[in-house]
Every structure is written in structure tokens, then in C-alpha cells.
Amino acid sequence: MTADIAPLEAFAVPPGLDGSAGSNRAPFPAEGSEFRSDIEAIHAWIRVRGVNSEHTARAYRREAERLLLWAVVARGKAFSSLSVSDVDTYLNGFLADPQPAGRWIGRAKAERFDPAWRPFTGPLPVSSRETARKVLSALCAWLVKVRYLLANPFDALPRLQVARPEVDTHGRTLTHAQQRDAFALLFAYATGLRRAELARATLAALDRKGRRHARRCVDAQGQGKGREGPVRADASEADGRAARPAAADARRSADARLRPARTAAAGKHDHRPADDG
Incomplete structure (x- = not known):
């Protein structure tokens, strides 16, 4: 039957x-x-x-x-x-x-x-x-x-080997936006956070636990009470790479705002009276 x-x-x-x-x-x-x-x-x-x-x-x-x-x-x-x-x-x-x-x-x-x-x-x-x-x-x-x-x-039974996608996170071929996307994927993989916790996660939540501990942790806030989870070393390194493009953008923006003032100041110093030889 x-x-x-x-x-x-x-x-x-x-x-x-x-x-x-x-x-x-x-x-x-x-x-x-x-x-x-x-x-x-x-x-x-x-x-x-x-x-x-x-x-x-x-x-x-x-x-x-x-x-x-x-x-x-x-x-x-x-x-x-x-x-x-x-x-x-x-x-x-x-x-x-x-x-x-x-x-x-x-x-x-x-x-x-x-x-x-x-x-x-x-x-x-x-x-x-x-x-x-x-x-x-x-x-x-x-x-x-x-x-x-x-x-x-x-x-x-052994665990099944799941291939990790190859992602260039060193910035040689990715745009700044792509680097941030790559970090987000790596961060999700490395922390094991739930979907609700990822939605609330920020780089500020990353912290080193004590002076003697090189390993980072993330303070996760989900739908229930918060918890603390370890972060793999590759994600800890990647957060700096993801932050650098944003910092570079900020520097370029500041340079653009200050350039006219610097140019004007330089011009002011260049208009000195000629010597009467």
C-alpha cells in the first residue's frame, strides 16, 4: 500500500x-x-x-x-x-x-x-x-x-561543501558602492546574524572585547533582547576597507568646498609690489 x-x-x-x-x-x-x-x-x-x-x-x-x-x-x-x-x-x-x-x-x-x-x-x-x-x-x-x-x-555523514562566491573586496576592480555591498555580504556570512539583526546592525556595534582580546564581537539587536556574537577576522578587516571609500568621499567633498578659498588666498599673496631695482 x-x-x-x-x-x-x-x-x-x-x-x-x-x-x-x-x-x-x-x-x-x-x-x-x-x-x-x-x-x-x-x-x-x-x-x-x-x-x-x-x-x-x-x-x-x-x-x-x-x-x-x-x-x-x-x-x-x-x-x-x-x-x-x-x-x-x-x-x-x-x-x-x-x-x-x-x-x-x-x-x-x-x-x-x-x-x-x-x-x-x-x-x-x-x-x-x-x-x-x-x-x-x-x-x-x-x-x-x-x-x-x-x-x-x-x-x-560529513557536512556538504558549499562553495563561497569569489568577491574582490580589495577595491582593485570594484566601485565604492560595490565595496560596501561586498562588505555587507561578508558581514552577514561572518557574523551569522539573523535577518532582523542585520537590518539593525551598524559598524558602531563592532567592538573588541577587552585589551587582551584581538577578536571582535558585534552587539546584535533583533526583535527580542540583544545578544553578542563573534566576528570572523576577514569581516573585521573588511570593515576598514568598506569605511575607507566613505572617508575618501568625505575628504574630496571637503577639498572641493575649500579649494576656492585656498585659490583666493594664494592669489592674494601673489600680488606683491614689484621691487624698484
Whole structure:
């Protein structure tokens, strides 16, 4: 019996695949875990980890939902029976090309309970697959911690190598505006700030923590209370490069304003009476 693709809230798991007898279940689930099925355990993780952010809850639900659907529909396994080989195939094979497309890929704006809804809108790039690996590894680690799973199958997988874009931040070919844009991208990468925190971030928020510490920190202000985060060395160096064009513009502007006065003063000193030889 093949289950129909549906959102997590409406997914009907076939008998025998609900995880109650998963091969990766902890040895004493009745005593050590309060969850009776994979879906129940996943919902609990989403609720706990996404309690402070609806955006986080949606992102976590998306990744867990995709893996559960793939396990049951494509693999014919319970989520709690997935092996290292299974999750490797999922990350490095299926996510890169979800097939058959008619079953897995749909319109981007389809509502969750629209019959046209699908878990994907297309193949996932390496960066999105690495995000999936991190989220799903966190899910399984939590399930191990609460004694629902015996082991985390994602622990055996290496992180996916995401290529960083080459950006010339030394100013040899970029305009001043482009240098500032490059710094903004580098700053976001190097600090790991959330979107709301980036929107409020300024160079003034950068600070060195103590005389003996060469490492910089940034005071981040988001929608909740503020926090302090470390800044990679390349971003600390880049903030000076980004500030130099602005300083140069200011100097040129000041020079332009003072030039007429300097010219007039020079001319005044040049009109001296000639000597009577």
C-alpha cells in the first residue's frame, strides 16, 4: 500500500510504518519515551524548537516533513528505521533531483491543503541540502536525547561543501558602492546574524572585547533582547576597507568646498609690489 503525498498534519501513515516498531527506536521506548509514533515525536520537536519563532517552526517542519514523506512513500520505511545509507541517499541523491517530479514537485505558491501541493518546487542546491542536513541532524539528536531513537544516522555523514562566491573586496576592480555591498555580504556570512539583526546592525556595534582580546564581537539587536556574537577576522578587516571609500568621499567633498578659498588666498599673496631695482 502506497501512501498519498500530503502535508505532515494530514499524512496518513500506512500500518507498520508509523515507527512504533522502528529498528532505530531506543531499547525501552515504553519507559524512556513519551511518544508512540514518529509523527508524534516530530511534532513534539517542532513545538519545542520553534516555540519562539514561527519562521523557525515552519523551516523545521519543512525539513522533517520532507524526510518523513520520502522514508514512507519512496523508501517504504518508518522514519525511525532509516539507516546511515538511507539518509545519505536522501541528502546526496534524492534532494538533488526529487523524482518522479509529478509526485514530489509542485507550484511554489500552492497552499498546504491544496491537492496540487507538493513538498518541493524543484531540485535543491548544495547549500539547501547542507541546511537540510543540519536541521535533520538536530532533529535526530533531540530524539536520541529524549530516548526515542537509539542513534542519530546523520552523525556519520560529513557536512556538504558549499562553495563561497569569489568577491574582490580589495577595491582593485570594484566601485565604492560595490565595496560596501561586498562588505555587507561578508558581514552577514561572518557574523551569522539573523535577518532582523542585520537590518539593525551598524559598524558602531563592532567592538573588541577587552585589551587582551584581538577578536571582535558585534552587539546584535533583533526583535527580542540583544545578544553578542563573534566576528570572523576577514569581516573585521573588511570593515576598514568598506569605511575607507566613505572617508575618501568625505575628504574630496571637503577639498572641493575649500579649494576656492585656498585659490583666493594664494592669489592674494601673489600680488606683491614689484621691487624698484
